[in-house]
Amino acid sequence: GQNIDQPTEMTATEGAIVQINCTYQTSGFNGLFWYQQHAGEAPTFLSYNVLDGLEEKGRFSSFLSRSKGYSYLLLKELQMKDSASYLCALRDDKIIFGKGTRLHILP
Amino acid sequence: DTEVTQTPKHLVMGMTNKKSLKCEQHMGHRAMYWYKQKAKKPPELMFVYSYEKLSINESVPSRFSPECPNSSLLNLHLHALQPEDSALYLCASTGGGSSYNEQFFGPGTRLTVL
Numbered sequence: 001g002q003n004i005d006q007p008t009e010m011t012a013t014e015g016a017i018v019q020i021n022c023t024y025q026t027s028g029f030n031g032l033f034w035y036q037q038h039a040g041e042a043p044t045f046l047s048y049n050v051l052d053g054l055e056e057k058g059r060f061s062s063f064l065s066r067s068k069g070y071s072y073l074l075l076k077e078l079q080m081k082d083s084a085s086y087l088c089a090l091r092d093d094k095i096i097f098g099k100g101t102r103l104h105i106l107p
Numbered sequence: 108d109t110e111v112t113q114t115p116k117h118l119v120m121g122m123t124n125k126k127s128l129k130c131e132q133h134m135g136h137r138a139m140y141w142y143k144q145k146a147k148k149p150p151e152l153m154f155v156y157s158y159e160k161l162s163i164n165e166s167v168p169s170r171f172s173p174e175c176p177n178s179s180l181l182n183l184h185l186h187a188l189q190p191e192d193s194a195l196y197l198c199a200s201t202g203g204g205s206s207y208n209e210q211f212f213g214p215g216t217r218l219t220v221l
Contacts, residue, residue: 033210042197042212043150087149094163095140095201095210097149 002026004098006088011104016078020086020101022071028092034062034073035087037100043087046073080105110134111213113198119219122188128216130181130198136211139181141173142197144215150197156181188220 003025012018022032031050035043047055049064049071061074073086085100111132120126130139138157142150155163156175170192172184181198198213 042195042215045209045211048209089210094152094155096152100149 002090002092002096004088004090004096006086006098006101008099009102009104011106012075012078013106014078014080017074017076018078018103020073020075020088020103022073022088022098024069024071024088024090024098026069026090026092029066029090030093031091032062032064032071033087033089033091033095034060034071035089035097036082037085037087039084046086075103078105080107111198111200111211113196113213113216115216116214117217117219119221120185120188121221122190124188125184125186127185128183128196128198128218130183130213131179132200132211132213133179134200134211135178136200137178137202138200139175140199140201140210141181141183142199144195144197154183185218188218190220193219 005023031048033048034046036046037043046060047062049062052064052066054061054063059076064071083105085102087100088098089095114129140155141153143153144150152165153167154173159175170187174182195215195217197215199210201210
């Protein structure tokens with residue numbers, strides 16, 4: 001089986017940096033996704049980590065430690081449009097989502 | 108073309124109706140998915156098709172019937188639904204070429220069952 005944990009909500013200030021953590025337990029592992037989802041819209045792919053380490057893509061970076069069952073999404077230079085839910089998802093023979101973290105950005 | 112399309116965008120149906128949701132991708136992806144998402148909840152996996160064969164059914168009630176006519180199309184046939192089936196239905200695809208590590212979602216069909 002699989003278990004994925006993320007904080008339910010976080011708040012940060014425009015221009016700041018925020019780190020959203022995801023911890024997981026799984027019997028099989030083929031990678032970990034991060035998605036952004038605005039209310040009423042479909043999820044948008046942000047990153048996919050299959051090896052340990054940090055992957056950087058513009059203002060967003062994602063980190064994975066397979067031995068610790070841990071990942072984080074780092075968002076820099078926060079903008080108001082980054083207010084959204086951020087979903088961590090595990091891949092083994094299928095893709096299963098965590099409950100998501102609602103990120104609120106304050107001006 | 109990195110797009111998954113879904114039709115219709117919105118659907119309202121009665122409990123005795125039969126309707127179908129459609130999904131299409133032309134990225135050469137070999138895995139296609141149906142998810143159901145209720146408000147303020149994460150997507151829940153319903154079905155996975157791999158190489159046009161049903162590989163995963165997450166114990167979905169038989170009133171939902173998936174179909175994969177070819178490698179680009181995925182349908183979800185609906186019959187005798189209940190009001191609690193009202194949700195956003197998302198189609199997604201993965202696999203193939205340089206986009207193997209990405210899962211693309213369609214915009215979804217917002218379904219209301221009266």
